[in-house]
Amino acid sequence: MGLTAKVNNSFEFEVSPEAIANVDAIYLSENKLHVIHDHRSFHVEIVKSDFNSKSYTIVINNATYEVELKDELDQLIGEMGFNSGLKHQIRNITAPMPGLILDIAVTAGQQVKEGDTLLILEAMKMENSLTASFDGVIKSIPACKGDTVDKDQLLIEFE
Known part of the structure; x- marks a missing residue:
């Protein structure tokens, strides 16, 4: 599949x-x-x-x-009915792949809504917008604009 x-x-x-x-x-x-x-x-x-x-x-x-x-995992999670609760359990945004942080659109303490752009990551010659998957408040931003990041590196932490 x-x-x-x-x-x-x-x-x-x-x-x-x-x-x-x-x-x-x-x-x-x-x-x-x-x-x-x-x-x-x-x-x-x-x-x-x-x-x-x-x-x-x-x-x-x-x-x-x-x-x-x-993909297969996304489909299985959906079939099992686990989609709805997952986004509220996520408290950290990590890099989905190695790349360069081009822009950070939020600050610590800022209230964000689901779908708001958090940062722009350049990876594989493409600009990728990482967005909030739920409403929340930014706790910390360990990454900085211009940083080169590794896959799964912590970028943004929610309260």
């Missing part, structure tokens, strides 16, 4: 590991790609990415799509 992709909050389909491995794509810049599929050419731009919710805004040949990706 590969990924489940949900497009524009309505159309859902499975993407096999073989399909992922066989994508014919070339990066033109850090967030733009040229993809060939079934002998057709597609220009793809990743406009926004949110690793917390695994959601992306992409533009394919001038048409905008909202895409949500779920």
Whole structure:
């Protein structure tokens, strides 16, 4: 089993590991790609990415799509009904991958709402917005703008 992709909050389909491995794509810049599929050419731009919710805004040949990706673990957690309580138990934001902190949009003591941008992490030549997955108050920010961080390094702590 590969990924489940949900497009524009309505159309859902499975993407096999073989399909992922066989994508014919070339990066033109850090967030733009040229993809060939079934002998057709597609220009793809990743406009926004949110690793917390695994959601992306992409533009394919001038048409905008909202895409949500779920792997096997995400699907299993959803089927077991554990999604609703998880986000309230998270008290730390850690780096989802190694990267460079481009901007920190919050300060210690600040009240944030679910979906608010916390920081921008550049990873794999892409800018990734890390957002709050629940309403809360920032306790501390051990990371600083310009820091190079490792995967799972603590970035922001909630009260």
